[in-house]
Amino acid sequence: MPDSATPPADAGASSFLADVVRGLSSRPRTLPAKYFYDERGSELFDEITRLDAYYPTRTERDILETHADDLVDAIGKNSALVEYGSGSSDKTRILLSALHARRTLAAYVPIDISEDYLLATAERLRAAYPGLPVLPVAADYTRPFRLPALPPETARRVVFFPGSTIGNFTPDEAEEFFRHAKDVAGRGGAILLGVDQKKDPAVLEAAYDDPEGVTAAFNLNLLQRLNREFGADADPDAWAHEARWNEAEGRIEMHLRSTRDQTLHVGDRAFSFRDGETIHTENSYKYGPDGLAAVAARAGLRRESRWTDPRGWFAVELYTP
Numbered sequence: 001m002p003d004s005a006t007p008p009a010d011a012g013a014s015s016f017l018a019d020v021v022r023g024l025s026s027r028p029r030t031l032p033a034k035y036f037y038d039e040r041g042s043e044l045f046d047e048i049t050r051l052d053a054y055y056p057t058r059t060e061r062d063i064l065e066t067h068a069d070d071l072v073d074a075i076g077k078n079s080a081l082v083e084y085g086s087g088s089s090d091k092t093r094i095l096l097s098a099l100h101a102r103r104t105l106a107a108y109v110p111i112d113i114s115e116d117y118l119l120a121t122a123e124r125l126r127a128a129y130p131g132l133p134v135l136p137v138a139a140d141y142t143r144p145f146r147l148p149a150l151p152p153e154t155a156r157r158v159v160f161f162p163g164s165t166i167g168n169f170t171p172d173e174a175e176e177f178f179r180h181a182k183d184v185a186g187r188g189g190a191i192l193l194g195v196d197q198k199k200d201p202a203v204l205e206a207a208y209d210d211p212e213g214v215t216a217a218f219n220l221n222l223l224q225r226l227n228r229e230f231g232a233d234a235d236p237d238a239w240a241h242e243a244r245w246n247e248a249e250g251r252i253e254m255h256l257r258s259t260r261d262q263t264l265h266v267g268d269r270a271f272s273f274r275d276g277e278t279i280h281t282e283n284s285y286k287y288g289p290d291g292l293a294a295v296a297a298r299a300g301l302r303r304e305s306r307w308t309d310p311r312g313w314f315a316v317e318l319y320t321p
């Protein structure tokens with residue numbers, strides 16, 4: 001059966017389905033990484049962050065713990081910390097504890113798309129940090145959203161974006177992200193973020209292709225989502241997980257490789273794949289020591305400070321307009 005070339009007329013009914021049809025119809029074939037995170041995908045990602053091979057989470061946590069005092073100084077007195085994609089606010093607790101101990105934080109504003117989870121997390125944080133205004137915002141931070149009214153003593157807004165999620169954007173998208181975050185931070189504000197660094201490709205590839213197979217399950221879950229949500233007929237045994245370092249682009253790429261000639265049906269669409277053909281599912285850009293600062297500079301931001309681990313595998317950086 002031939003591939004479907006154009007999205008259906010009713011594509012607006014489901015932007016997910018429309019994105020799937022568009023991605024599978026394009027060359028090279030793609031599926032957007034944002035669809036990894038259904039309930040199962042979020043559980044698998046949580047598991048990834050605890051794997052031995054996946055160094056970014058624990059390295060960033062170590063940096064935050066080691067440099068907590070400097071970070072508190074850099075965040076400044078009476079700041080509102082606005083976290084993008086806060087999830088369980090796990091790592092943020094390191095900063096919140098240090099800031100709260102010195103009673104220097106005006107408010108914590110966690111932003112997350114998953115409302116129930118966000119509100120439950122906010123309750124737990126209020127209990128853990130008595131007196132700290134926790135002002136959750138249920139929103140997709142990649143789209144325009146409104147900040148809540150902040151306490152009158154708020155002196156500045158600091159956008160916090162940990163986890164090297166910035167690496168899942170292309171450099172042009174990262175520049176766009178910086179422009180928006182700069183608007184949210186406003187005059188006198190700042191952006192504090194975590195960014196994964198270039199290193200031995202063997203270390204990088206192992207981090208995205210762990211021996212336990214958790215990252216493979218995370219990648220394959222995207223096809224299983226199509227089966228669950230659109231009655232697709234992807235056979236998980238006919239697809240293999242692949243993680244490749246792309247030196248020219250400076251990124252880890254994740255792909256799903258067809259292990260035989262096959263046709264994938266999604267809704268009333270059919271997509272044929274040759275043995276070995278892949279669907280590109282994610283990019284995770286890694287930066288050199290000054291790489292992200294160059295992108296931020298294009299958005300009119302200056303890097304003020306940088307903290308890293310002894311091996312220089314990960315960095316936490318602070319930017320100001």
Ligand code: AVI
Nearest residue numbers: 048163164165167168215284
């Ligand atoms: C969310 N993001 C920063 C992760 C990363 O490392 O790019 C997503 C991920 N994909 C596979 N493993 C982790």
